[in-house]
Amino acid sequence: MKFPNQIIKHWSALIGDELRYSIESRIFNSVSIFATIVASINAIINFALGLDLYGYLMFPLIAVLLFGYYLSRYKDKLNIAIGIFAITFNLLCGGTYFAADGSNGVNLFTFIIIIFILSVVTPKKQFWIWIPLNIIFLAILLTIEYLHPEMVKTIYVDKQHKLIDTAQTFFEVVILMSIITIYIKKNYNREKELAKKRLVALENSNQTKNRLFSIVAHDLNSPLSSIESHLSLLNEIDISNEEKIEIEKQLLSSTRQTSEMLQNILSWAKDQMDEVKVNLSSISIYETLKHTVSLQKSIAQEKEINLIFLAEKDLKVIADPDMLQLIVRNLLNNAIKFSLPGGTVKLSTSSLEDKCILSIKDDGIGISEDQLPFIFSLKSNATYGTNKEKGVGLGLKLTKTYVELQNGKIWVESELNKGTNFFVSLDLVTS
Structure with a gap:
């Protein structure tokens, strides 16, 4: 070959x-x-x-x-x-x-x-x-x-010479015409296949966009309506301090969910309109992620979930820091969302040959086996978190895209009612 x-x-x-x-x-x-x-x-x-x-x-x-x-x-x-x-x-x-x-x-x-x-x-x-x-x-x-x-x-001196010249020219013409025809046919078939693939990709893209917009229209309306009703209660009705504190907590939760939802939607929309630029460099896992983890810890504490971060301070990978923060934020947010109060979420790192493996593990409600093949796409069924948290399902799709743009891989292991473990593999800086 x-x-x-x-x-x-x-x-x-x-x-x-x-x-x-x-x-x-x-x-x-x-x-x-x-x-x-x-x-x-x-x-x-x-x-x-x-x-x-x-x-x-x-x-x-x-x-x-x-x-x-x-x-x-x-x-x-x-x-x-x-x-x-x-x-x-x-x-x-x-x-x-x-x-x-x-x-x-x-x-x-x-x-x-x-x-x-x-x-x-x-x-x-x-x-x-x-x-x-x-x-x-x-x-x-x-x-x-x-x-x-x-x-x-x-x-020509005789008929034999003429026959040789005629036969030679005839075969040259036939061969050349055959080669050109085959070449054109081959390119036509290739373009036809490419057109089919483009059509399928376009249809899939349109289906994804239609599904996304449908989900967004529904799911943005819900938290915004909730925020509006809570603010109306605070302004129009006399309530106790305890009730006021509870309403404020619910307001904060709704606002946070809406903010996270919008951040993912805006990231996805930007990627669709512009070519995604990846700025790969040698970065420290610990230094890059410590602020992101700190913010997620406060969210986990509100839900009485223990968030553990275990990473070697001198461990370095080839990655885009902004993309890596978005990846980990989405995965941690997902783990917290589907964990029960009193549960544990652990972000840890390990090295395997020339790869760094990030593990985000929780002991929450897990993912059913029939949903695992669709977990990184918008084809998966919408699910609510343990505290009725809701998203557009775009976080994991974005996460997979951003991991692959950094030459990495992502996969998941899960068992229903026992927990989920997401793994992200990135190139390790070895020298």
């Missing part, structure tokens, strides 16, 4: 890569290379058949082919290269038409392949110039031959 791959790689370098060069340019470059080889073979055969003049004619033709290839491949001037190709081959075929048996000679085959090549590689604007001109030119030659058959001469 290595040898064919090397050939494909070198051939791609000769004709130009698919990202930079159009299919017309690549076909023209391929034809130029193939025609140069054919012209070289023709020169040898013509000399062998005693057709020295036609053998020598191949040398300027080869020079023109190589010049056209140079213009198309290295100067990105396909239109000029096509013009030179069309004029040169028409002059060559027209100049030798009557001296080489006219319509009974090989030039008719050459006209066919010229028109075929120009039909394939010529841009739309030039198509209506070169194709009609070629057809008109050939029609003129055939008309002159019809009216003045005495002008037609033969260059």
